[in-house]
Amino acid sequence: MKLKKPKFWDSSRFSFWAILFFPISILFLLFSFINKYKISKKFPIPIICVGNIYVGGTGKTPLASEIFKITKSLGKNPAFVKKYYDYLKDEITMLKKVGTTFVSKSRKEAIESLIKNKNDIAILDDGFQDYTIKKNFSVVCFNQKQWIGNGLVIPSGPLRERITAVNRSDCIVINGERNIKIEDQIYNKNKNVKIFYSKYKPVDINRFKDKQIYAFSGIGNPSNFFDLLKENNLNLIGTNSFPDHCHFTVSDLEMLIKKINSEKNQILLTTEKDYFRIHDNFKTHFQYLKIELEIKNKDNFIELIKKNI
Numbered sequence: 001m002k003l004k005k006p007k008f009w010d011s012s013r014f015s016f017w018a019i020l021f022f023p024i025s026i027l028f029l030l031f032s033f034i035n036k037y038k039i040s041k042k043f044p045i046p047i048i049c050v051g052n053i054y055v056g057g058t059g060k061t062p063l064a065s066e067i068f069k070i071t072k073s074l075g076k077n078p079a080f081v082k083k084y085y086d087y088l089k090d091e092i093t094m095l096k097k098v099g100t101t102f103v104s105k106s107r108k109e110a111i112e113s114l115i116k117n118k119n120d121i122a123i124l125d126d127g128f129q130d131y132t133i134k135k136n137f138s139v140v141c142f143n144q145k146q147w148i149g150n151g152l153v154i155p156s157g158p159l160r161e162r163i164t165a166v167n168r169s170d171c172i173v174i175n176g177e178r179n180i181k182i183e184d185q186i187y188n189k190n191k192n193v194k195i196f197y198s199k200y201k202p203v204d205i206n207r208f209k210d211k212q213i214y215a216f217s218g219i220g221n222p223s224n225f226f227d228l229l230k231e232n233n234l235n236l237i238g239t240n241s242f243p244d245h246c247h248f249t250v251s252d253l254e255m256l257i258k259k260i261n262s263e264k265n266q267i268l269l270t271t272e273k274d275y276f277r278i279h280d281n282f283k284t285h286f287q288y289l290k291i292e293l294e295i296k297n298k299d300n301f302i303e304l305i306k307k308n309i
Helices: 017-021 024-036 060-072 086-098 107-116 163-168 180-187 222-231 250-257 280-285 299-309
Strands: 046-054 078-085 101-104 120-127 136-144 172-176 194-200 214-217 234-241 265-272 287-289 291-295
Touching: 017 024, 017 234, 017 265, 046 060, 046 291, 046 299, 060 086, 060 136, 060 291, 078 086, 078 107, 086 101, 101 107, 107 120, 120 291, 136 163, 163 180, 194 222, 222 234, 250 280, 291 299
Parallel strands: 046 120, 046 136, 078 101, 078 120, 136 172, 172 194, 214 234, 214 265, 265 287
Antiparallel strands: 194 291
16 A cells, blocks of 8 residues: 655654654665665667656656657657556656657666657656766756655655765656745755756636535645645635545545535535546546646756757
């Protein structure tokens, strides 16, 4: 059973649990350090990696999709690469809706299949910590609200590696409002990195304006989804958070259905990613909010990609 993200991960104060798990975090860091010495394979096509350091909820998949569209508009024939994990079927489904996607337990094998298929750019959705692949352009995603949480590595905190890892990135994309303090911390680790900001733009949100909404989500940071609804002046009557990539059980779905009264214009609303994980027999009871990722200074972002492919 997947667990919800611990609250102490995003706390500004060290907690008892963070201290308790710290020895395991040291082992995790040691494992990451050893991984750095793996031999990297260089491929004959550009490899664009969209990754993160904070685990989950940073907008990797929407950004990878946007980069796919950008490279497509530049006359390229891109394809996605996704390492297979059973719990990531929702993200794989979303990528396949956008374009050609190669899925394998080995990213290297997926890239080789991509090349045989005559695709000329590989876009890795995740893989920043995979040292076996030589990347041409690495983008690291953050969310401005969570940033790096308590700054500690799993399981004491939400980081897959220390923040110093941004020194391997070519570009940082922060989802949210501009934050000079965050920028200063990044530039302190990598003075040459390019920083961009993005925001989620709801699609056709007006159809929900007259509804009473019970919102639920099982993404990396469900609170960000709820905040988006509030920022767009939707009428929230309740919320429910589930673990990231949660597989909704029949009892979960039946519990949610009981939360509303359809005769009172009440609906159950979730994210597109969550909607994919709802069993087909229950889908008619739920609706999802489709979003698009809007990159600020997009022309400069496109130019940066052009220089690296």
